[in-house]
Amino acid sequence: MERKSTSLILVGVLAAITAVHAEGKMKIEKSVFGKTKDGHSVDLYTLTNDHGMIVTLTNWGASIVSIQVPDRSGKNADVLLGYDNADGYIGDTAYLGATVGRYGNRIGKGRFKLDGKEYKLAQNNGENHLHGGVAGFNKKLWDAKEVKAADGVAVQMHYVSKDGEEGYPGNLDVTVTFTLDNKNEIKIDYLATTDKATVVNLTNHSYFNLLGDAAGDILGHEIMLSADRFTPVDVGLIPTGELRPVAGTPLDFKQPKAIGARINDKYEQLVFGKGYDHNWIINPTGPAPRLAARLSEPKTGRVMEVLTTEPGIQFYSGNFLDGSIKGKKGKAYQFRNGLCLETQHFPDSPNHPDFPSTTLKPGAKYQTTTIYRFSAK
Ligand code: GLA
DSSP states (O other): OHHHHHHHHHHHHHHHHHHHHHHTTOEEEEEEEEEOTTSOEEEEEEEEOTTOOEEEEETBTTEEEEEEEEOTTSOEEEOBOOOSSHHHHHHOSSOTTOEEOSBOSEEGGGEEEETTEEEEOOOOBTTBEETTSTTOGGGSBOEEEEEEETTEEEEEEEEEEOTTGGGOOSOEEEEEEEEEETTSEEEEEEEEEESSOEEOBOEEOOEEOTTSTTOSOSTTOEEEEOEEEEEOBOTTSOBOSOOEEOTTSTTOOSSOEEGGGSTTSOOHHHHHHTSOEEEEEEOOOSSSSEEEEEEEOTTTOEEEEEEESSSEEEEEOOTTOOSOEEOGGGOEEOTTSOEEEEEESOTTGGGOTTSOOOEEOTTOOEEEEEEEEEEEO
């Protein structure tokens, strides 16, 4: 009897040691982040990898809350703009860290035709529709759960957008899975299905600042965008339909260049965007997910690469930040304190039949992947 229990204990101890060994220091912890106005709990998930990289996520808006990564001396800092609690995200107006949908970016005049029928959406950005409308996916409480991942720790978020929500046709079933691995990558897998033809364009709206803790503007960051062309816009930031070569323009980031180098040029596109706020057409070379952008910060040595299966990337240089948002630790986010790299289909695609299609039909799967990969040099 006694021998049996001793050996059972031994087996248990061995199993525990094996589990720790197999998983290293990788873990997920769940805690309370706050409450919605109608009393539902909003959760915070903390994902840690073997190298001490820490990512936090919340199911409010399926948002990334923070990303702590080392600089070249190994010192961790948070490279994301955001808020300290759920209330910050619930009241947010700038899409900090959020999953954006049903249609990320703009749809001209909030109208589009699908199978001969016209749909009217909210005109929540001048006369245009932006980021899914008045209460887009960033304003929803998603269901979240930990899921198994072969190469890391993962949280899966799920939301069903009802037929007619924000004017879009079809019940859209959306799953977004965030995985942190030991290569210091955050992988986001988007999956959606519908029961009626609709349009879909999902992205993540994280604002990055590789200095850490938003300690200054992003003008000294260097960026490389793997794109020979971009989609020029009108004054309302709706694509004109032209696919323009970046060569010879301040939008040429084929070789890495400081963001501040030409941001104040009197180039009409920069005037319209109040800086960079454009869609670059990712060169379709190499297997997908392919490298779309490389961002590096010379003082800290932090580097972030963006890989994606998407055809476009919106580089937005935080031109609407003006100090009115109070973020983490009460810090006011000033002009260009952060930048977004939103992987996507092109803006206003539903009204541009020659752009890659954003139509999703019943029976088909919307499936895209984007990876944010961190390192230091
Ligand atoms: C996107 C748009 C910007 C701005 C931000 C949110 O990136 O392209 O013009 O609306 O979202 O402030």
